Amino acid sequence: xxxxxxxxxxxxxxxxxxxxxxxxxxxxxxxxxxxxxxxxxxxxxxxxxxxxxxxxxxxxxxxxxxxxxxxxxxxxxxxxxxxxxxxxxxxxxxxxxxxxxxxxxxxxxxxxxxxxxxxxxxxxxxxxxxxxxxxxxxxxxxxxxxxxxxxxxxxxxxxxxxxxxxxxxxxxxxxxxxxxxxxxxxxxxxxxxxxxxxxxxxxxxxxxxxxxxxxxxxxxxxxxxxxxxxxxxxxxxxxxxxxxx
Numbered sequence: 001x002x003x004x005x006x007x008x009x010x011x012x013x014x015x016x017x018x019x020x021x022x023x024x025x026x027x028x029x030x031x032x033x034x035x036x037x038x039x040x041x042x043x044x045x046x047x048x049x050x051x052x053x054x055x056x057x058x059x060x061x062x063x064x065x066x067x068x069x070x071x072x073x074x075x076x077x078x079x080x081x082x083x084x085x086x087x088x089x090x091x092x093x094x095x096x097x098x099x100x101x102x103x104x105x106x107x108x109x110x111x112x113x114x115x116x117x118x119x120x121x122x123x124x125x126x127x128x129x130x131x132x133x134x135x136x137x138x139x140x141x142x143x144x145x146x147x148x149x150x151x152x153x154x155x156x157x158x159x160x161x162x163x164x165x166x167x168x169x170x171x172x173x174x175x176x177x178x179x180x181x182x183x184x185x186x187x188x189x190x191x192x193x194x195x196x197x198x199x200x201x202x203x204x205x206x207x208x209x210x211x212x213x214x215x216x217x218x219x220x221x222x223x224x225x226x227x228x229x230x231x232x233x234x235x236x237x238x239x240x241x242x243x244x245x
Contacts, residue, residue, distance in 0.1 A: 056175075059171075060174075060175035063172060063175070063176075063187075063190075064175065064176065066084075066087060066190075067084070067176065067187055070083040070084055070087065077182055077184055077185045080185065080189075081185065081186065081187075081189035081209075081210070082189075084187060084189040084190040084193065085189045085190070085192055085193035085196065085208075085209075086193060087190055087193060088189070088190040088191060088192065088193025088194040088196075088197065089193040089194070089196055089197040089200075090197060091193070091194050091197060092193065092194035092195060092196060092197020092198040092199075092200075092201065093197045093198075093200070093201045095139065095142065095143075095194065095197075095198065096197070096198045096201040096202065097201075099134075099138065099139065099142065100124070124202050124203075125202060126239060126244055127236065127239055127240075127244065127245060128163070128204065128228065128232070128236055130245070131198075131199065131202055131204055132151055132163055132165070132226070133151070134198075135148075135165065135195055135198055135199075136148045136151045136165055139194075139198060140167075143191075143194075144171050148165050148166060148167050149166045149167055149168045150164070150165070150166035151163070151164070151165055151166075152164045152166070159227075160233065161227055161228045161229075161230075161232070161233050162225060162226065162227050162228075163225075163226045163228075164223050164224065164225055164226070165195070165223070165224040165226065166213075166221065166222070166223050166224075167188070167191075167221070167222050167224070168218040168220075168221050169218060169220055169221070170188045170191065170220060170222045172187055172188050172190055172191055173186070173187055173188055173220050173222070174220075184212065186210045186211065186212050186222060188210040188222045188224070189209070189210045191210065191224065192208040192209055192210040192224050193208070195208045195224055195226065196208040199226070199228075204228060204232050205228065205229035205231060205232055206226055206227060206228050206229065206232070207226075207227045207229075208224055208225065208226050208227075209224070209225050210222055210223075210224055210225075211223045211224075211225060
């Protein structure tokens with residue numbers, strides 16, 4: 001009868017190998033722990049970052065690079081402001097869709113929490129004043145965390161189609177150094193393009209320009225002049241007669 005085979009001494013048991021591996025593996029560094037729910041930023045819903053603030057340093061760098069790119073092969077200040085306007089226009093169209101998407105998401109979630117069976121999406125403005133109030137308040141808060149400083153209508157009977165949105169301290173001009181020979185340049189033309197995109201996206205043909213109107217208290221004060229087309233003014237009169245608000 002053969003004797004039982006002995007296990008070689010150089011072969012370790014599973015328990016010994018596991019203990020040796022645990023000693024070799026580095027221990028986690030204190031302070032670099034995962035959340036208790038084991039979720040990271042990649043598990044976060046995209047719509048939950050709506051109130052997240054962008055680093056101003058990152059914004060200043062990106063916007064400065066965009067201005068430098070737009071400054072290439074320009075013939076003058078008006079040409080440069082036109083290019084900045086064109087850069088902002090498609091952003092205004094997308095921001096409009098995002099704005100109504102978030103409003104719809106908010107209204108839907110609130111209606112579900114209230115056990116409501118019907119929820120209507122927010123309607124786009126039909127009149128000029130609700131549109132400008134949307135830009136002056138809601139859109140400005142989305143972009144700059146505060147409303148614009150003023151909303152005015154031209155008092156001249158020759159220009160009833162002109163409205164003005166005032167920003168006393170535009171964020172886009174905070175980190176831009178304008179040389180003396182280009183003192184009339186206003187890089188807030190980029191924001192004017194955003195406003196123009198929102199107006200066109202809502203069906204209001206408009207031309208928006210940015211103008212320097214500095215004061216002693218607010219040297220960077222900018223007025224965005226919104227000029228609506230003739231077709232928009234004709235529709236405004238018809239809706240006013242019909243009692244549409």
